[in-house]
Amino acid sequence: MHKDTLKALLEAREKRHSVVLATSLDGGGEDLVPENALTQDHPQANELAECFRTGRSKIVETQGGEMFLQAFLPAPRLMIIGATHIGQVLVRLAREVGVEPFVIDPRTAFATEERFSDVEIIAEWPGEALGKLGLDRRSSIVCLAHVPDIDDEALEAALGSECFYIGALGSSRSHAKRLERLKDKGCEPDGFNRIHGPVGLDIGSVSPAEIALSIIAELVKTLRIHNGD
Numbered sequence: 001m002h003k004d005t006l007k008a009l010l011e012a013r014e015k016r017h018s019v020v021l022a023t024s025l026d027g028g029g030e031d032l033v034p035e036n037a038l039t040q041d042h043p044q045a046n047e048l049a050e051c052f053r054t055g056r057s058k059i060v061e062t063q064g065g066e067m068f069l070q071a072f073l074p075a076p077r078l079m080i081i082g083a084t085h086i087g088q089v090l091v092r093l094a095r096e097v098g099v100e101p102f103v104i105d106p107r108t109a110f111a112t113e114e115r116f117s118d119v120e121i122i123a124e125w126p127g128e129a130l131g132k133l134g135l136d137r138r139s140s141i142v143c144l145a146h147v148p149d150i151d152d153e154a155l156e157a158a159l160g161s162e163c164f165y166i167g168a169l170g171s172s173r174s175h176a177k178r179l180e181r182l183k184d185k186g187c188e189p190d191g192f193n194r195i196h197g198p199v200g201l202d203i204g205s206v207s208p209a210e211i212a213l214s215i216i217a218e219l220v221k222t223l224r225i226h227n228g229d
Contacts, residue, residue, distance in 0.1 A: 016074040020051045026065035074138045081154040082145030083110040089212035091119045104129045126154035135161035143168040159191045165222045167199035
């Protein structure tokens with residue numbers, strides 16, 4: 001790998017940009033293709049698009065011989081809204097499946113290092129915190145605060161983004177009320193089907209640990225479907 005290519009890869013990783021490194025297996029030439037620069041005019045447009053969608057590398061045949069397409073995608077992230085008991089377990093489970101967690105809660109009595117010692121805690125309102133972190137299509141949000149002012153603000157931000165997963169804790173009845181509030185705030189109802197509510201796969205969860213398990217399972221399922229696996 002050329003020095004300039006490595007530098008560009010590191011910059012892309014820092015900025016959470018998706019890129020594919022195309023290397024000729026015959027001559028050793030290489031080309032770094034950013035996702036935001038890919039057009040249908042590219043000779044390997046379909047193959048590159050598949051790499052960006054799935055994160056899987058592959059060898060393709062070209063007019064110039066075989067080419068290895070190596071995908072470099074940002075790590076998936078999980079924004080946990082609400083420093084709750086479920087969130088404590090969810091932090092651990094997210095890391096186990098390769099998802100980077102963040103905990104966001106303006107309630108400083110809950111968002112403490114004593115309760116969340118191994119994760120970045122952002123004691124701000126979701127709108128402000130998510131604006132700083134940024135929400136891309138490798139990001140996900142789970143609202144656990146069960147406080148309308150906090151959860152709704154996060155959901156508004158999520159619906160206006162490309163998040164691959166949006167979840168919200170609560171019963172079907174409370175979820176229906178939530179959607180009415182979001183509609184009143186000006187959110188487009190066409191996007192409401194993106195919200196998983198009640199959140200998590202239906203496994204009969206009762207305890208915080210079981211609920212967290214159902215959430216991470218649904219998140220992973222959505223990530224794989226979203227990426228075309």
